[in-house]
Amino acid sequence: MTHFDDSSTAPALSEIDSAQESETSPPLASAERLASLTTTASSSGPPAVHSETAATIELRRLHRFFDKTKAVDDISFSVGPGQVFGYIGPNGAGKTTSMRILATLDLPTYGDAYVNGFSVINDPELVRRELGFMPDAFGTYRNVNCREYLDFFARAYGLIGRERHERLKWVLGFTGAEGMANKPIRGLSKGMKQRLCMGRALIHDPAVLILDEPAAGLDPRARIQLRQMISELAERGKTILISSHILTELAEICDAVGIIEQGRLLATGSVDEIQAEQQNLGELKLRVLNRLDEVASALQQLHDKLDLDNLLIDGQLVRVGFSGLLEDQATVVTHLVSQGFQIAEVNASKKSLEDVFLQVTEGLVQ
Numbered sequence: 594m595t596h597f598d599d600s601s602t603a604p605a606l607s608e609i610d611s612a613q614e615s616e617t618s619p620p621l622a623s624a625e626r627l628a629s630l631t632t633t634a635s636s637s638g639p640p641a642v643h644s645e646t647a648a649t650i651e652l653r654r655l656h657r658f659f660d661k662t663k664a665v666d667d668i669s670f671s672v673g674p675g676q677v678f679g680y681i682g683p684n685g686a687g688k689t690t691s692m693r694i695l696a697t698l699d700l701p702t703y704g705d706a707y708v709n710g711f712s713v714i715n716d717p718e719l720v721r722r723e724l725g726f727m728p729d730a731f732g733t734y735r736n737v738n739c740r741e742y743l744d745f746f747a748r749a750y751g752l753i754g755r756e757r758h759e760r761l762k763w764v765l766g767f768t769g770a771e772g773m774a775n776k777p778i779r780g781l782s783k784g785m786k787q788r789l790c791m792g793r794a795l796i797h798d799p800a801v802l803i804l805d806e807p808a809a810g811l812d813p814r815a816r817i818q819l820r821q822m823i824s825e826l827a828e829r830g831k832t833i834l835i836s837s838h839i840l841t842e843l844a845e846i847c848d849a850v851g852i853i854e855q856g857r858l859l860a861t862g863s864v865d866e867i868q869a870e871q872q873n874l875g876e877l878k879l880r881v882l883n884r885l886d887e888v889a890s891a892l893q894q895l896h897d898k899l900d901l902d903n904l905l906i907d908g909q910l911v912r913v914g915f916s917g918l919l920e921d922q923a924t925v926v927t928h929l930v931s932q933g934f935q936i937a938e939v940n941a942s943k944k945s946l947e948d949v950f951l952q953v954t955e956g957l958v959q
């Protein structure tokens with residue numbers, strides 16, 4: 594099932610700054626990491642189970658080039674245990690490529706990625722035990738029903754007897770797929786398939802979940818249910834990396850997000866942090882009653898706080914771009930009042946998350 598792209602299409606490592614090499618030192622030795630597990634993997638027993646505090650994802654200077662296309666271009670970030678990290682970017686940004694590398698379905702051109710400390714390059718088998726992957730495309734299987742499908746993957750992960758039975762029951766219940774357990778997969782709707790795919794990712798109780806656009810094609814109710822499932826999994830200590838084109842879709846459930854375009858990570862942090870980092874995120878509207886011909890020069894004195902390119906004076910109404918921060922709003926009002934302007938009304942509007950996304954990305958496609 595594992596597929597590696599032809600590495601001959603990737604540029605030689607020498608094309609990438611050799612100074613990077615010292616920064617991509619291997620993680621802790623696998624044996625040490627394995628010893629820290631609460632239960633170790635064995636070929637006959639169930640898959641390894643980790644202590645919750647060990648769950649983490651880390652991308653370290655990850656690169657993946659396909660000829661001249663820099664699908665992933667020097668990306669680093671980490672996700673802590675129990676955190677939900679939203680990976681946001683337009684089409685062709687490099688989300689799936691990074692996720693496929695994390696899921697050990699592809700190899701980086703340079704750099705490395707770690708799941709619970711295991712390297713995708715050095716310890717792919719251990720990574721697979723730690724991780725459940727929900728790809729964006731789901732293959733169909735003729736004459737297999739949902740229960741059989743999940744049972745197949747449970748067996749593949751080494752689950753046996755009562756444990757396998759219990760796990761299957763839990764997964765069908767958690768994903769709301771009980772009612773379709775005996776339905777053939779080929780007849781499932783998109784939303785049903787997504788539930789089943791989520792079930793497959795969860796069947797071996799992995800510490801880390803990688804979900805590639807799980808909400809694509811779902812109706813509004815199914816999207817809400819998906820968000821609830823993700824929040825519950827995070828509460829149970831799972832570390833989750835989830836991709837989407839849409840920032841607003843993930844803002845509520847993500848502890849942090851990374852915005853990616855053309856393989857580069859353009860911004861990372863909590864949604865609030867990213868919003869605060871972007872300049873001129875708001876518009877200040879003032880109704881000024883006097884000395885209207887002097888307002889522009891008075892605002893000019895605050896040029897470091899305002900976006901004066903977006904200054905518009907229409908009668909008594911003054912509109913100007915600003916950071917969106919309350920402190921800056923107060924500074925503008927205090928400044929004008931102290932100079933004798935009569936301010937009758939103050940209104941501030943913040944840009945939406947969609948505006949932030951559009952401001953961070955440029956809509957470039959490789």
Ligand SMILES: Nc1ncnc2c1ncn2[C@@H]1O[C@H](COP(=O)(O)OP(=O)(O)OP(=O)(O)O)[C@@H](O)[C@H]1O
Binds near residue numbers: 598685838
């Ligand atoms: N196997 C491949 N061979 C050649 N180019 C590839 C391959 N896989 C991905 N790419 C290219 O890498 C870039 C990133 O693609 P990727 O699928 O990772 O983007 P994405 O952010 O997941 O996009 P989408 O939201 O459309 O799924 C694109 O330019 C794509 O054409």
